Amino acid sequence: MVNSISAQKAESRVDINIKESKYALETNKLTKNYGSSRGIIELDLRVDQGEIFGFLGPNGAGKTTTIRLLLNLIYPTTGKASIFGLDCQNDTVEIRKHIGYLPGEFTMYSNLTGAKTLEYFANLRGGVDWKYVQELAQRLDLDMSKKFKQYSRGNKQKVGVIQALMHKPRLLVLDEPTSGLDPLNQQEFYKLIQEAKANGSTIFFSSHIMSEVEKVCDRVAIIREGKLVKIGMISELTDIKSHSLEITFNGQVPLEELSAIPGVSHFEVAPNDHRQTVRCVVRPESLDKILKVVSGYTVVNFVSREPSLEESFLEYYREQK
Numbered sequence: 001m002v003n004s005i006s007a008q009k010a011e012s013r014v015d016i017n018i019k020e021s022k023y024a025l026e027t028n029k030l031t032k033n034y035g036s037s038r039g040i041i042e043l044d045l046r047v048d049q050g051e052i053f054g055f056l057g058p059n060g061a062g063k064t065t066t067i068r069l070l071l072n073l074i075y076p077t078t079g080k081a082s083i084f085g086l087d088c089q090n091d092t093v094e095i096r097k098h099i100g101y102l103p104g105e106f107t108m109y110s111n112l113t114g115a116k117t118l119e120y121f122a123n124l125r126g127g128v129d130w131k132y133v134q135e136l137a138q139r140l141d142l143d144m145s146k147k148f149k150q151y152s153r154g155n156k157q158k159v160g161v162i163q164a165l166m167h168k169p170r171l172l173v174l175d176e177p178t179s180g181l182d183p184l185n186q187q188e189f190y191k192l193i194q195e196a197k198a199n200g201s202t203i204f205f206s207s208h209i210m211s212e213v214e215k216v217c218d219r220v221a222i223i224r225e226g227k228l229v230k231i232g233m234i235s236e237l238t239d240i241k242s243h244s245l246e247i248t249f250n251g252q253v254p255l256e257e258l259s260a261i262p263g264v265s266h267f268e269v270a271p272n273d274h275r276q277t278v279r280c281v282v283r284p285e286s287l288d289k290i291l292k293v294v295s296g297y298t299v300v301n302f303v304s305r306e307p308s309l310e311e312s313f314l315e316y317y318r319e320q321k
C-alpha cells in the first residue's frame with residue numbers, strides 16, 4: 001500500500017556514494033551526430049551544485065538530445081558527460097538514484113490512474129513520502145483518481161512533474177517542464193523548484209521561453225543549431241532580448257521619427273479608420289527613445305509582447321552583422 005511506503009527509506013539513500021564534485025553536471029565537447037541530421041556539437045556545460053540552471057533554445061536546437069545523453073538514453077558520438085562527478089555512460093544506475101527526470105513527452109499506461117502511476121514510480125524508487133506526493137498533487141490541482149487516458153495534456157504533465165519531484169532528488173533534469181501547464185500551475189511549479197533549491201537540490205531545465213528562464217534561473221546556457229551560443233548569468237540575457245511593440249495612435253503618427261530610431265526594425269503601419277497602428281521590433285536600449293517620441297502624441301493602445309526566441313535571435317544576429 002502506498003501510504004505505508006516509508007519516507008525514511010527514501011531519505012536514508014541520500015548522500016550515499018556521490019563523489020565530492022564541484023559540479024552537479026558537466027559536459028565536455030559532448031557531440032551527437034544523428035547521421036542524417038545534426039544533434040549537438042561539442043557542447044561544454046558546467047552546472048554548479050545548488051543552482052537553478054536554464055537551458056534555453058528554440059525548437060530543434062538540441063535541448064532534448066543533450067538531456068537524453070545525460071540520462072544515457074542515447075549514446076554520444078564523441079565527448080563526455082558527468083553528473084556529480086559520475087560518468088553518465090558507466091555509472092547510470094548510481095546516477096539515476098539521485099535524479100528526478102521529466103521527459104519532453106511524458107506518457108504512461110493509459111488505464112492506470114494518476115495515483116497508481118505515481119505509486120509505480122514510488123515503488124521503483126524504493127519508497128517516497130506519500131504525504132509529499134499528495135501535497136504536490138494538491139498544489140498543482142491534480143485529481144489523482146482519474147485514469148491517465150482521461151487526463152488533458154496539462155494534467156499528464158503534472159503527473160510527470162510530480163514523479164520527478166516526489167523523492168526530493170539531488171538533481172532535477174526537466175525537459176520543458178511547463179509546457180502544457182496553465183499560468184497558475186506554472187507559478188506553482190516555479191515555487192516548487194525554488195523550494196527544491198532551498199533544500200539543496202540542483203535544477204537543470206530546458207525551455208524555449210526567455211521570460212520564464214529570466215524569472216526563475218540563476219544562470220542560463222543558450223543553445224542554437226546544436227551549438228552553445230552563450231552561457232552566463234541571467235542579467236547577461238538583456239542584449240539578446242527584444243520587444244515586439246504594437247502602438248495605436250489617434251490622429252497624427254510620428255512615422256519618420258519612429259522609423260529613424262536605431263534598433264527599430266520590422267516597421268509596419270496598419271491604417272484603421274481615424275487610427276493607425278504601428279508595429280515594430282525594438283532592441284532594449286531603444287525602448288526609452290520610443291517612449292519619449294510617442295509621449296508627444298495621442299496613444300490609445302500600447303502592447304508590448306515577448307517575441308519568440310527565434311525572432312529575438314534573428315534580431316540579435318541582424319544587429320551583430
Ligand SMILES: Nc1ncnc2c1ncn2[C@@H]1O[C@H](COP(=O)(O)OP(=O)(O)OP(=O)(O)O)[C@@H](O)[C@H]1O
Nearest residue numbers: 034037038039057058059060061062063064065066
Ligand atoms: N532520433 C533522431 N534522429 C535524427 N535526428 C534527430 C533525432 N532526434 C533529434 N534529431 C535532430 O536533432 C536536432 C535537435 O533536436 P532536439 O529534439 O534535441 O531539439 P530540441 O531543442 O529539444 O527541440 P524541441 O524543443 O523542438 O524538442 C534536430 O535537428 C532534430 O531534427
